[in-house]
Amino acid sequence: xxxxKIIVVGGGLAGLSAVIKIAEMGGSVxxxxxxxVKRSHSVCAQGGINAAKNLKGxxxxxxxxxxxxxxxxxxxxxxxxxxxxxxxxPGIIDLLDRMGVPFNRTPExxxxxxxxxxxxxxxxxxxxxxxxxxxxxxxxxxxxxxxSEGKVKKYESWEFLSAVLDGKNVCRGICAMNLRSMEVRTFxxxxxxxxxxxxxxxxGKSTNSVVCTGSAQSALYxxxxxxxxxxxxxxxxxxxxxxxxxxxxSESARGEGGRVWVPKQKGDQxxxxxxxxSDRWYFLEEWYPKYGNLVPRDVATRAIHKVVYENxxxxxxxxxVYLDLTHIDRKIxxxxxxxxxxxxxxxxxxxxxxxxxxxFPGMHYTMGGLWVDFNQQTNIPGAFAAGECEYQYHGANRLxxxxxxxxxxxxxxAGPNAMRYAKNLPAAASNGFFEAERKRQxxxxxxxxxxxxxxxxxxxxxxxxxxxxxxxxxxxxxxxCREADSKIVDLLERMKNVNLSDRTQWANTSVVFTRQLYxxxxxxxxxxxxxxxxxxxxxxxxxxxxxxxxxKNWLKxxxxxxxxxADEPRFQFEPVDxxxxxxxxxxxxxxx
Amino acid sequence: xxxxxxxxxxxxxxxxxLRPRTKTVVFKIKRQANPxxxxxxxxxxxxxxxxxxxxxxxxxxxxxxxxxxxxxxxxITYDANCLEEVCGSCAMVINGKARMACSALVDQLxxxxxxxxxxxxxVVRDLAVDRSVxxxxxxxxxxxxxxxxxxxxxxxxxxxxxxxEEAYPVxxxxxxxxxxxxxxxxxxxxxxxxxxxxxxxxxFNSHPxxxxxxxxxxxxxxxxxxxxxxxxxxxCVEVCPKDIPLMRSISEVSRDVMLQAVTDLFRR
Numbered sequence: 001x002x003x004x005k006i007i008v009v010g011g012g013l014a015g016l017s018a019v020i021k022i023a024e025m026g027g028s029v030x031x032x033x034x035x036x037v038k039r040s041h042s043v044c045a046q047g048g049i050n051a052a053k054n055l056k057g058x059x060x061x062x063x064x065x066x067x068x069x070x071x072x073x074x075x076x077x078x079x080x081x082x083x084x085x086x087x088x089x090p091g092i093i094d095l096l097d098r099m100g101v102p103f104n105r106t107p108e109x110x111x112x113x114x115x116x117x118x119x120x121x122x123x124x125x126x127x128x129x130x131x132x133x134x135x136x137x138x139x140x141x142x143x144x145x146x147x148s149e150g151k152v153k154k155y156e157s158w159e160f161l162s163a164v165l166d167g168k169n170v171c172r173g174i175c176a177m178n179l180r181s182m183e184v185r186t187f188x189x190x191x192x193x194x195x196x197x198x199x200x201x202x203x204g205k206s207t208n209s210v211v212c213t214g215s216a217q218s219a220l221y222x223x224x225x226x227x228x229x230x231x232x233x234x235x236x237x238x239x240x241x242x243x244x245x246x247x248x249x250s251e252s253a254r255g256e257g258g259r260v261w262v263p264k265q266k267g268d269q270x271x272x273x274x275x276x277x278s279d280r281w282y283f284l285e286e287w288y289p290k291y292g293n294l295v296p297r298d299v300a301t302r303a304i305h306k307v308v309y310e311n312x313x314x315x316x317x318x319x320x321v322y323l324d325l326t327h328i329d330r331k332i333x334x335x336x337x338x339x340x341x342x343x344x345x346x347x348x349x350x351x352x353x354x355x356x357x358x359x360f361p362g363m364h365y366t367m368g369g370l371w372v373d374f375n376q377q378t379n380i381p382g383a384f385a386a387g388e389c390e391y392q393y394h395g396a397n398r399l400x401x402x403x404x405x406x407x408x409x410x411x412x413x414a415g416p417n418a419m420r421y422a423k424n425l426p427a428a429a430s431n432g433f434f435e436a437e438r439k440r441q442x443x444x445x446x447x448x449x450x451x452x453x454x455x456x457x458x459x460x461x462x463x464x465x466x467x468x469x470x471x472x473x474x475x476x477x478x479x480x481c482r483e484a485d486s487k488i489v490d491l492l493e494r495m496k497n498v499n500l501s502d503r504t505q506w507a508n509t510s511v512v513f514t515r516q517l518y519x520x521x522x523x524x525x526x527x528x529x530x531x532x533x534x535x536x537x538x539x540x541x542x543x544x545x546x547x548x549x550x551x552k553n554w555l556k557x558x559x560x561x562x563x564x565x566a567d568e569p570r571f572q573f574e575p576v577d578x579x580x581x582x583x584x585x586x587x588x589x590x591x592x
Numbered sequence: 593x594x595x596x597x598x599x600x601x602x603x604x605x606x607x608x609x610l611r612p613r614t615k616t617v618v619f620k621i622k623r624q625a626n627p628x629x630x631x632x633x634x635x636x637x638x639x640x641x642x643x644x645x646x647x648x649x650x651x652x653x654x655x656x657x658x659x660x661x662x663x664x665x666x667x668i669t670y671d672a673n674c675l676e677e678v679c680g681s682c683a684m685v686i687n688g689k690a691r692m693a694c695s696a697l698v699d700q701l702x703x704x705x706x707x708x709x710x711x712x713x714x715v716v717r718d719l720a721v722d723r724s725v726x727x728x729x730x731x732x733x734x735x736x737x738x739x740x741x742x743x744x745x746x747x748x749x750x751x752x753x754x755x756x757e758e759a760y761p762v763x764x765x766x767x768x769x770x771x772x773x774x775x776x777x778x779x780x781x782x783x784x785x786x787x788x789x790x791x792x793x794x795x796f797n798s799h800p801x802x803x804x805x806x807x808x809x810x811x812x813x814x815x816x817x818x819x820x821x822x823x824x825x826x827x828c829v830e831v832c833p834k835d836i837p838l839m840r841s842i843s844e845v846s847r848d849v850m851l852q853a854v855t856d857l858f859r860r
Contacts, residue, residue, distance in 0.1 A: 020742055021742065024741060024742060035671075035673050035679070035681060036723075036724070036727060036767075038680070038727070038767055039673050039674075039679040039680055039681050039767075040673075040679070041673070041674065041679075043674060043678045043679050043766075044674050044676055044678060044679075094744070094745070094746060094747045094748060095739075095742055095744075095745075097747060097748030098737070098739050098745065098747075098748040098749075098801065099737050099739055099748075100736075100737035100748075100796070100799050100801065100802055102756050102759045102760045102763050103756070104753070104756060105751055105752065105753045105756045106753070107753060108750070109750030109751055109752050109753075110750065127760065127763075128760050128764075130678065130764060133678055133764065133766075134763060137763065138737075141730075141735060141736035141737070142736055142739070144727070144730060144731055144735070144736060145734070145736045145738070147731065148731050148734075156724075180716055180717075209673045209674045209675070209679065210672055210673050210674075210675065211673055241643075242643055242648070243641050243642075243643050243644045243645070243648035244644075244645065244647050244648035244651055244675055244694070245675045245676075247675070247676055248676075335757075339764070343676055343677070346677065346695045347643075347645075347676075347695065347697075348643070349697070412742075456655055456656070458651070458654045458655040458667070459655045459656075462655065501657050501664060501665070501666050501667065502666035502667060504625065504666070506625065506626045506717060507626070507669050507716055507717035507718075507720060508669075509667060509669050510666065510667055
């Protein structure tokens, strides 16, 4: 039979992992990416990648990694795929090591491991403070090798618009737009894999890259794919506030001994360095003596919120707390954290080796995403998904350094399964669906270009971001989540009155962005409504009116489908696979 | 034509000293509608905010794309992604220097801030350029470790911490192409491959498994456009946003290329 043709959308860790597996199995890959794949958002991951290699004599094991991950995710993750990931992780590290990733080493020349949040073991392999960049480059290089052998064709500067579905709703390819020529074209494939990452742009400012709009997964959701656990949004406790984005200050800063504190005295005007130990409040260490500064992200984020908004002890009355590394030897900091310290120094202007950093929680990651089965396939036959854009591995909260491993593992599962699917795929009855889909997308572009409205899409985006950050992140109330949803409906209405100040047919970023914005709004409703519905607190989802986890009613996956007739999300719930680790209360103030 | 426009815009700015007391920032941005059209300058004045950088300013302009002359224009097209100086997208010429726009803090720049596209690469539109040449170069020098496959083959080679510390800085290259922009030898006449690619050759040649392709990589750097074109101007090191020891890489690889050229000669 003919060589299977697989389309991979997105060239971050998940996409490139899938590409490599497919090329290795003899398939032919078309790889689509908005940016040159080497510039994908995976490069931003700093701290490391988890694998229970047990190289520190601590008795770590993949079973404990599974337990930490499931427990950290507050028992919302299906446990079978999590187990598979944890079991595969040590082999993935070995592979990356063989590919030349410059992981930090022990004196004996073995891989070094550090400790990350939500575990008591040194389980995180790292390459300086730019682990994501180093992993992405290793995979990018392997894909370039396959590209030079003719097994992979890259379509960079192309954006996914939609899947092409046949009359039986089987995925037969994609429709994409060239971001320079604005050409809209369809591409046939036996299967597609969506690896389009996070949705940070829905929250305006986040730690995500510009391309992380969630547009592709939203488009697929609007075409009938389920979206799962959308309400679970991770807010990273330590981000550097900025005008254009919130820059991440990696958890590794705490992993290497960084301490979070505020002055005990409200309105203390002294410079951080001149405040004596006795006048500092190390609130994480006080509240969580066992894990200290390395409690999981949701716990740390809520603690910082409490100190700033309830105790009113933010630095200078501002929403900021100190993250202090100044007690650590400069040489050690340079060796282990140089990359992240450089970011702070470059973007803030102070040297964190001398002055404690000022940080505040920022939207960072979506645990939710496209619903997939254990083979990484969505409910649309032939459409697979891997990486942050799907929901499978992190439950209600992701542990630090589990994202990189979940991306690579997801790609490694999706690629071969897409190949298997492709080999058994009967031909489509007709191919008229391609032309119909292309026309539908071109009409959308035409409509936007010729709309004589008054709304500026970039300003609408700011409103959306402020709305979502305010109502749908750290602390949630039913009333405000519902209010957010109805305001998104207003924004969608105003979208109809949009006016693009750019109407040219070449590299028109306004058209591209407006299309993304529409998709962001549709997905924002899934987040807001999901948050309103789930009346409990679990992982990153916290409601003061329902402060406890409620396994009786809510130990279930949220599964949302789009109702085109009503133009809104429809909710259903399915049971969680808890076959391996029985749910137990999640507490970090005591031994688990 | 372009210069005339610039002067007109400057004139407008200097003519309005009595604006409200809010602090503002003035930008002059070189724009070009497509690869074939002529470039022209547009001037913008936007509210100052603490911590702002060139990218946040371009975002601000997009929310209200009106020049200081009161002309409604289009949002500016530019490449940007991570905004943390690690994806390599947003290289531009800012006040005459090739650098990353996301880390170009407005408070540290002289105004008006002049922003232009990189000059050594074809302009796509406005500040966006086509830098695909860097990826083609990386392909030509086989910048990868030739692993047998992704199936389980156990752990990688042992590497001493000292070796890792040598490799890591070079592995942080973000392919932004600032080194090529700044290099006097990087032009159509020489076809010079540029510092970034040479440094990657050094990186992969020093890896225990990567060095299997050392011969082919060095061969790719011989002849026209190869490493011999380097004039040791050292501009690359000056502009590299990641402080990569490019000159060290170039001299090491250069030595290897020469050694191999001599060896090849005697083997013939």
